[in-house]
Amino acid sequence: MVAVATLPKHEVKDLALASVGKQRIEWAAREMPVIKQIRERFSQEKPFAGIRLVACSHVTTETANLAITLQAGGADAILIASNPLSTQDDVAACLVADYGIPVFAIKGEDNDTYHRHVQIALDHKPHVIIDDGSDVVATLIKERQDQLSDFIGSTEETTTGIVRLEAMLKDGVLSFPAMNVNDADTKHFFDNRYGTGQSTLDGVIRATNVLLAGKTLVVAGYGWCGKGVAMRAKGLGSNVIVTEIDPVRAIEAAMDGFRVMPMIDAAAEGDLFVTVTGNKHVIRPEHFAVMKDGAMVCNSGHFDIEIDLASLGATATGVREARNFTQEYTMPDGKSIVVLGEGRLINLAAAEGHPSAVMDMSFANQALACEYLVVNKGKLEPGLYSIPTEVDQEIAALKLAAMGIKIDSLTPEQEIYINSWTVGT
Structure with missing residues (x-):
């Protein structure tokens, strides 16, 4: 556990919950082999050295594994809740007490507290923002224009947030690159469909039986x-x-x-x-x-x-x-x-959100999207960017390998045929 004297500033329910949170974070990690491989690479390469990063997300065991991965990559990161009822208080406590990651999130926090935490996040003067719902990005644009000169870009993985970003782009206020994580094949085909499908009904059943x-x-x-x-x-x-x-x-x-x-x-x-x-x-x-x-x-x-x-x-x-x-x-x-x-989100209000196995791919996209923004700093025009196809393919390949599944590859003859227009029937 991080020494009390060195604990970062934070607002969590109770640090005494940290030991339970750590067990749950480690349990989730068993189902997140892709993010584990990315974390191992990040710990060696440190792609986020010198980068201040804000993550506005559901504070769950899966998000914790993403936060730990970003920290391993050298990020100076803080985490706030993206929804008042989606925080798992034991997870928030563990990230502060065991990993020294500043967390500002309490399950059941009121709207005033939530908006105050958004301001705290922006006080961190982030270079990169991971947003769920685009509240932090919208506040940055509306209230913190002076911080945009040092800002690299953002990532967004909710449909609601993408709709808001598209509106910002249409109105000419999106002055930086934003990565559309939601539309990555390894995100929406799996997280939105299988994750939301299972976790929503899980929340309904837990709340009502x-x-x-x-x-x-x-x-x-x-x-x-x-x-x-x-x-x-x-x-x-x-x-x-x-x-x-x-x-x-x-x-x-x-x-x-x-x-x-x-x-x-x-x-x-x-x-x-x-x-x-x-x-x-x-x-x-x-x-x-x-x-x-x-x-x-x-x-x-996403919103209520x-x-x-x-x-x-x-x-x-x-x-x-x-x-x-x-x-x-x-x-x-x-x-x-x-x-x-x-x-509010029933799958997080009354249950634990998406299963770890599906969030493994979503958060792999988040981690690699952040890396893409940093690597391409100054090279990307303002706008919405899709996850590169090769990144999508890499995540899918890593997931298949972790599941022990093998697939075919094209033969040389098939490669020629599929790329040719001269050969027909």
Whole structure:
């Protein structure tokens, strides 16, 4: 453990939780062989020597392994929470006490504390920001223009954050390179689909202990996260309805075997609702009005705006905590509507987030995206950049090797054929 006299400034719940956190971080590391290999290389090459780095992320065991990897690479890094209910307090304590990494994150922190931590992060004068949701980057642009001259760039791995970055680019305020980690194949195909699919239902089950078999489960949004939730819910025996605004995704959902309809129609049928759209007020007063007595609503999108909780609270005649992370609102007609996890990320509010094995690839992308920004400092124009294909391929190859899976390679004859236009049938 780091000596008390040398502990960095921090705001965590209780340093006495560190020993439990360390056990859990080490357990997660067993399922993260790719990030382990990157950490071993970073410890030798020190690509982040002299680099101040801020990570705004869910403070979980998996994030801890990323933070330790960045530290091994020489980064002067601090970590803040990207969501008030996503912090694992024992993990935060361990990073401070055992690794000397400054952490500003407490599970259940209020919005004022969260925004104060964003300011603390920017006081670090980062060269690189790892952002979940783009709050730190947005604050940098709006309030800290004087710090942009030394800023190298940012990385973002949430759909919500990418949407915000695209809006910044459109408005001409994105004056630095930003890496779109979310669109890497080894991120969204796996993290968004398999990670969100499993962890969302894990959070629902931990919060409610309800049987999902036989329930009508409504998934709002059929992007990669929505596909994962729908697939896993179907596997557990739920009758799945999908709501969408994109006609192509709606057709895909229908051909995947799900009923597709507007939310106003689904609202009358659903037993459980999961929002994964990244947009605002997907479930609104007109939907609450037609829901069944006891209908449950939750969110697995990044911010707590997908469900219009302000309207629900204003309409309800009372609210009570039925279980941990389970609030029951009583409506004027006597029926109840149950909100899980305060409308925040249910997979992190009531559970532990994505499994380590899938976050291994996501955080490998984060680590290598940060390295790419530093290596290419001054060479990249402002804008959004995809993860290089060779990096995606490297991460996939490392993961396959760790899983003991081998694949074919092209023969010389196939190489010639696939790269030629002169050879036909």
